[in-house]
Amino acid sequence: MIQIENVSLSYREVPILSDITLSLGKGGITALVGPNGAGKSTLLSLIARLQPLQTGRILVDSLPVNSTASRILARRLAILRQGGAIASRLTVRQLVGFGRFPHHQGRPCAGDIAAVEAALEQFELQALAERFIDTLSGGQRQRAMVAMTFCQGTDYLLLDEPLNNLDMFHARQLMRSLRTIADERQRTAIIVLHDINQAATYADRIVAMRDGRVIADGTPATVLTEDNLEAVFGYRMQIRQIDGTPLVLQHL
Amino acid sequence: MTDIRTSGKWMTKLAACAAFVMLVILSIFIGAGEFSPWQAIHDPAALQLFFASRLPRTVAAALTGAALSIAGLIMQALVRNRFVEPSTAGTAQSAALGILIMTLVFPAASLAMKTLFASILALLGTSIFMMTAHRLPPAQPYLVPLFGLVYGGVIGAVVTFVGWQTELLQFIDIWTNGEFSGVVRGRYELLWGTALMAAIAWWVADRLTVLSLGRDVSIGLGLSYQRTLQLGLVIVSAISALTVVIVGIIPFVGLVVPNLVSRILGDNLRGTIPWVGLSGATLVLGCDVLGRLLRYPYEIPVATVMGVVGAILFLRLMFTRATHA
Amino acid sequence: MLDRRLLFLAAIALAAVIAFMTLGLRGNVAFILQLRGLKLLALVQVAVSIAISTVLFQTVTANRILTPSIMGLDALYLFGQTALVFLLGGFGYASLNTGVKFGVEVLLMVALAMVLLWPLLRNRMDMNLMLLMGVTLGLLFRSLSALLSRLLDPNAFAIVQTVSFANFNTLRADLTVLGTIVTFGAALLCWRARHVLDVIGLGRETAIGLGVNWTKAAAGLLMLVAVLVAVSTALVGPVAFFGLLVAALAERLMGTQRHATLLPAAALMGIVVLVGGQTVSQHGLGGASTLGVVIEFAGGLAFLLLLILGSRK
């Protein structure tokens, strides 16, 4: 379980996050939605100890993130950053292989190698495995990064806009993979999405943020109302129901 | 397709090994004193020359080249910029300043003590460079080496100024202009320290590669980012100080070798460090041999030859990169 | 209506000149005055030519942290000298006609400036990449000079040594006069073109939009820069960051980029720093030979500061 308690953050007096308290149970997919600058990425990087906490507390499986050894956390929690460009010339297999680093510290065993192969297969990267990542297309590179994060094999996955650059086929496939590991292996994914319908279809829970605050929190059916969406995104959108799932006509 | 590529890789690796072996042989048999394979077997005096001068010089050149290239490689991973190396980041100049200070303040100190102090100053100078380099906008990759070059130049000016005031200019020339002609048995053994540093680098190669993926990825993978950064800095500084103290500054090695190797083998340090080392050793040996041949029987310092060869290689690198991008 | 700050700067420059001429006069006054007069002329000429060439260079490249010597121009000059000694021998070099030699040097430097900056003139290559290439070229020429000088015999080597450091003490009368004429002409040209220069400083697209024949103007200006650098390098040797220091100080002080004020301010600032620095180092601190190193140091620091401050915004 990830517990976020009274977390606030500001850069040079400008508040970025204001008193956020959230509890994210084990298992399932939580979608984080909100307009640009809402503080989603900041919240994720605080959970992943990429920046220091200013006030409040964050616990992952009751381990405080700011005082637990980084290596221990890396076996429980993996993060994919938004637009984390990698300039190194590594092959896709090498890059994905570094996802196992927290487990073997540079001396991989057979299990690690099998995990890498499984991740390559899951994201259809076998054909690209020996290519250097700087020769890939944006979407292929994004898939390699996602595969690396998956490969880390952690209970918690934090994914910041993982669908960036992906085509519809691979976006759907990524969401289905997340669903599979959540259902079959009780993994937990916290994922920042801009496509609200992906969230509606695949997430168990949606947390909507704006201006550093949580505006709405709950199942897709309870969060995705016209009033909530207007409060978060600033315009009214129509909502239809298809087979019991809300479909937001966000583009109209 | 993969087959052609991997076989091409093997050809390149084989060629690098062959070139290295050839240059080692050349380096042993070229020089002011007469020395041929025939004599090596029959003439004790020639054998003496071999063990006292030729072998140490060859070993020193190979060690220096390998270590400087690896230092450049590590530096590039730490700064995440392909255009930096110890002599363009103030590291080598700081080391020279360190040994200058030691020579002025404690002239009686042993070479090892002087080297230690030079390493500490190198560490300090490089840390300042790193702190500033991280603040420069990452979107402009050429700004960092530019900054480093001028920063190194400013420290170099301080060294020259102090040397001038204290009439130590000819020493400064020795430290700043690398050459191997003074390398004989008993005067270079400290250089084996660079081999130790290179071995440590290989030991932590995976950590350094993770580091080169950036701070966020490193922390996400549970690497102790600061500690690895510091370790990398220590390795780079120690290699720089050792080479500056014993052979002097040699420019461009750490810049061009890792870049050329990266083209073919990529940036996974576990796999590339040995090849970077071998290629660096080959390049420095080659330049040293060239320096001995150009005006036989006089010698031209390896740093001077490398200044020309390395600058041309570096310009080529920049040009192809610019036209690719 | 002259700017007060400009007048202030002129006053300081004048004070520096007077101090330089009169401090510590002893012995054969007429002879010393004549000697100092020549030296003063050389210093002023160098200061003015470097200041102007730096400002021009910054204007053409629309970048305020550049200086021609970063681009390897003075290293090329040095290499030319060494190559000449190498080809002609020490005697041949010494017996060369100053004017001819100077002419050849200038042509070479203009050619290099064109080759180096052509990509910039055509389609604006990445400025920092170009800079880095310039620095590397400078290193290449320096290494080539060193390599050639190692191939020389000791006598010829000594000749090369004397031209390879900035030296404000031994000056040649013929070069000084030649340099003064060239610098004066260049300064006049720049002054007449000061309003066009303002437009060019806005950058290539804007300048073209405002009807300036940019390519032609830029090529001409760069040639002028090469000539000015050649003049000052021929007189005192390479001074890498002096121009940058002076131009940056002038711009800070005047708070404008209008060439009508910037050009004279930079020239005056150059005189203040060079003549004043020479006076101080002769009568105060240490030996006179250290001025070059001190200026390098201060100029290098100024460059680093500009780089960091400039990239902050």
Ligand SMILES: Nc1ncnc2c1ncn2[C@@H]1O[C@H](COP(=O)(O)OP(=O)(O)O)[C@@H](O)[C@H]1O
């Ligand atoms: N390094 C930084 N310095 C100052 N402000 C920042 C910094 N990083 C992010 N911000 C600000 O914090 C707010 C939240 O950013 P972020 O968490 O990235 O939003 P998003 O929800 O789009 O991911 C934005 O207003 C952004 O401008």
Ligand SMILES: [Mg+2]
């Ligand atoms: Mg974001």
